[in-house]
Amino acid sequence: MFLTIDDFDFEGKTVALRVDINSPMDVNNHTILDDTRIRACISTIKELSNNGAKVVILAHQSRPGKKDFTPLCAHAQKLSESLDSEVYYVDDLFGSHAINSVKRMADGEILLLENVRFYSEEVLKDWNNWEGTSCPKKQGKTIMIKQLHSLFDYFINDAFAAAHRAQPSLVGFAYYMPVIAGRIMEREIKTLDKIIKNPDxxxxxxxxxxxxxxxxxxxxxxxxxxxxxxxxxxxxxxxxxxxxxxxxxxxxxxxxxxxxxxxxxxxxxxxxxxxxxxxxxxxxxxxxxxxxxxxxxxxxxxxxxxxxxxxxxxxxxxxxxxxxxxxxxxxxxxxxxxxxxxxxxxxxxxxxxxxxxxAFTVIGGGHLSAVAGIVGVSNDINHISTGGGACIEFLAGKKLPVIEILKNSYRKYKDGDFNE
CATH class of the missing domain: 3.40.50.1260 (Phosphoglycerate kinase, N-terminal domain)
Known part of the structure; x- marks a missing residue:
């Protein structure tokens, strides 16, 4: 069991929405070559905005040392085009510019903060050793999460493609507030869960x-x-x-x-x-x-x-x-x-x-989903996963940090416990 968007009234609330919009980039002019992941998360963003939430998007692009490790200004532009509504880009993550920008938001507005992986604690190797702990205190005590968490009423995770990672922006907010599955996350978990537990x-x-x-x-x-x-x-x-x-x-x-x-x-x-x-x-x-x-x-x-x-x-x-x-x-x-x-x-x-x-057909993301696009059958597949690595680990029976946190957050929410 996990919390979903259907469980809450978001009018007037400020929500942190973690998405995975990591996209292929033209490194010469910093333009996005394939906006598939950006388009995939539009339904969650639009639903929250239409319901009166102040939507603060957290996301990453690539990783340190890579040529496509860029700011998220191009992503904000693509999001604005897909939503037909302005997404305000803030070239800051948890400094005064970011904090004041969030505080000034009106209901329904959408804001994208800077690439979370620009912040060193987000990419520590420590997070590779997920201990299966139900309460991610270490991640919750990182500077980014401590600076930002008080701004938000809820944390919504729609980054299924990163569900096998335990970085602060993915699991740290769970130390302070309810964690809710976005529409991508909800659909992925329900589909893959049925495949493993009760397939036709x-x-x-x-x-x-x-x-x-x-x-x-x-x-x-x-x-x-x-x-x-x-x-x-x-x-x-x-x-x-x-x-x-x-x-x-x-x-x-x-x-x-x-x-x-x-x-x-x-x-x-x-x-x-x-x-x-x-x-x-x-x-x-x-x-x-x-x-x-x-x-x-x-x-x-x-x-x-x-x-x-x-x-x-x-x-x-x-x-x-x-x-x-x-x-x-x-x-x-x-x-x-x-x-x-x-x-x-x-x-x-x-x-x-x-x-x-x-049959009910599923593609586990990655290269096979690219081929499905090439040969023109993408629309004829029942479910194409947005997360290659996360999907394969789910099917292998491994515990994914983000999903374990969602399950635990459901239990904590029912008990009314989100304090230290």
Missing amino acids: KPSIFILGGAKADDSIEVIKNVLKNNSGDRVLTTGIVANIFLIAKGYDLGPNKDVIRHMGYLNQIEIAKDLLETYGDKIETPIDVALNIEGQREEMELTLEKRIIYPIHDIGTETIAYYSDIIRESKTIVANGPAGVFENKNFLKGTAEILYAMTKSK
């Missing part, structure tokens, strides 16, 4: 991409808890399972070694021993031979000597049949090197099969 059956997970260790954690969790009936592997994940089955993938094993995933082969062997009938691997693959796509059937006797860049046509047909019979489909990670049009086929065909099915 049969339920399948299609897992690929380059982050093999995360995907294998998901496989462990969904098969152990019976959330998934079958797992279809693609990409580096599939290669790891193929090697675990005894296939000689030649130079493709060197890629796995270079990525630091050799240890995942033993984990894959254990999973195959326990859940072998539920884990599907490719029947054939598409090789990159001097830039051309050449498909090859997999056999234990034949060694692969070229890079595997996609699943093959037979695998696409086999996986599509399984997809067609499923009622819940969760896909994360592309099936191949989609950036090369010769190897887009596997990823595209899986997405097409998902849209043709009658």
Whole structure:
């Protein structure tokens, strides 16, 4: 259980709204190249403003040391365009300019403070070691939170894409006031929770991409808890399972070694021993031979000597049949090197099969959501997660700091306890 916007009357209240509008930037002229995340949070901002709240937005862009680590003036402009209403940008975070700007706000006004990661305490490595504590006292005692918290009646967290982080701007306000889920956060938690706890059956997970260790954690969790009936592997994940089955993938094993995933082969062997009938691997693959796509059937006797860049046509047909019979489909990670049009086929065909099915379909954000846009099926997927890393950790059964704080805040609010 967690608090939502529906639980409160915001008229005349000042709310801190944490969003994730971290966007691809043109570093030469500091313009935003893709405003998807900005558009995603518009409904929450508009609802709060229309209900008479003074909306103070907290957000980040990139991280220290990166070329796209910029102020948020361009983000304020994009927000204003999407809302068709002015979003006031304040190039300060918790100094007198920021504090006085918040105090002068009228009901319904929207203000964006400066990039929270400009402040050193926000990016301390300390926050990487989340202790699972229900009351984030350390974060609440940082200077930024101590300076700002008294200005706000409520803290609303709509930054699902950062839900796996425990930085002060994400969890620190919970030490002082109720934490409420924004509309993105609410939708993400409810959707992913149903997938794990009560999916319509049969339920399948299609897992690929380059982050093999995360995907294998998901496989462990969904098969152990019976959330998934079958797992279809693609990409580096599939290669790891193929090697675990005894296939000689030649130079493709060197890629796995270079990525630091050799240890995942033993984990894959254990999973195959326990859940072998539920884990599907490719029947054939598409090789990159001097830039051309050449498909090859997999056999234990034949060694692969070229890079595997996609699943093959037979695998696409086999996986599509399984997809067609499923009622819940969760896909994360592309099936191949989609950036090369010769190897887009596997990823595209899986997405097409998902849209043709009658199942409830989910994409776990990241590169696969980008491909869905490229091939024009984004609007035909039931749910595209806004948070790649947060989504995969949720599906892997890990406790996400922001979500744990939301649950605890619900309990504290019911007990009337938001003091030290």
